[in-house]
Amino acid sequence: MTEKVSHLIFDVESIADGDLISAVRYGGQGLDAQQAVATYQDELMELNGTTFVPYTFQIPISVVVAKVAPDFRLIDVVSLDDPNFRPHVITEHFWKGWEIYGKPQWVTFNGRSFDLPIMELAAFRYGISIGAWFKNDGFRSPRNRFSVNAHLDLQELLTNYGATRCNGGLNLISKLISKPGKMDITGDQVQQQYDDGKWKEISDYCRCDVLDTYFVFLRSMVMMGNLTLEKEIELVEEARQWIETRSTDSKAYADYLNAWKHWQNPWDVPKADTAADTKAGEPVTAEGNAEPDSAAS
Template structure:
């Protein structure tokens, strides 16, 4: 019997739909998909200092999901429709998987403003019914921003639903607890990697973001009083072993372990210092 899954931690990497950009923004100009993307990115750099194209013009090209047990253990990590990476298939597996596992809680970092909206829009684009996600249930409605029953956005948790800002994003929050954070790849490189056909590299990058999100999730559970620090330390140790067992078959896991540093537990350090002091006094 399959283990019960209570949380699905996920991350989405996406690429621009050049044909859509050409049709919507540059209709009649005869721009190719590649030209439309480049033109739009040039405009965005001039206006906002970034090449990031709004999610409404993007399609999911890699979605990685970590399955988490009720006791917060890492069960498995999967990359949807790997190695084909077909956006319509990724989208179908994403929503049908959520229903198959009994509609567990989604967990993201900044997923409220990007990852879930892009997957909703992809369902719209590809004609996939997700009625359960749009269920009207008052405060507990899955899409209610201030209910965390169906979706826990860790960035919104940290910022009190946008009342504060999280400068540094997942990279900073991960490094606060000595996890790797961003390594060789960043989100703004995904479009170029896709253009070069490097879809496995995109998936690997996505896997590392999911691992960071899992460890941030565990510490958030400590902060929220849903588990203890001692239990979290055990879960981190167990997850690291899980990664080590798969490192030979995955460049992503090998790179993640190479960037791993041990979290310095101040409570244990204080105990050790106190014990050393008493020993010296004796």
């Protein structure tokens, strides 16, 4: 029997559609796809200080999904349409997989403003029906921004839906809990990687981002009261072993483990170190000493 999947943690890597950029922004100028992308990126750098092309001009070329059980255990990690990486097939598998598994909760990091919109637009582009995702069910509608049952965006969780900014992004949040974060590749290098034919390397990069997101998800569940810290530590170790058993056949997993650091649990210290000089029942100051007895002062 297929194991129940309650959460689908995913990440999207995409490239600019040069033909679309040429047609929309440089119609009649005779720019080919590569020239159009380069020209647009130059403009974006001058205007915004970044070469990031808006998602409306992009297509997904790698989507990696982690399947997670109701008890938050990692079941599997898959790269859609690997090794062909056909955008229309990736998109079809993405949406049909969500329905086949019973519409689990999507989990992303910044997926509300990028990953899900690009997959919706890809469904529009390729003529793929995703009626279940567009179901109108009031505040319970899957596309309702605050419907965390359908989609939990961890960046929105940590910033109170954009009330603050998550400076440092997934890389910083991952490193807060001693996970690898960004390693050899960053998102702004994906376009060049694709142009160089390094599709597998892009998928590996995406796979590592999904692993980071999984571990951030686990710690978020602790913060929200859905998981104990002790259980999270067990799940992290179980996942680390899962990665290790596959590292001989996957460079991505081997690299991820090489960058792995053990999270130092501040609560995991000998009792003698924290209580030797503290009488039972006495409050402890920030310096770790017992509060002075007011009657004796």
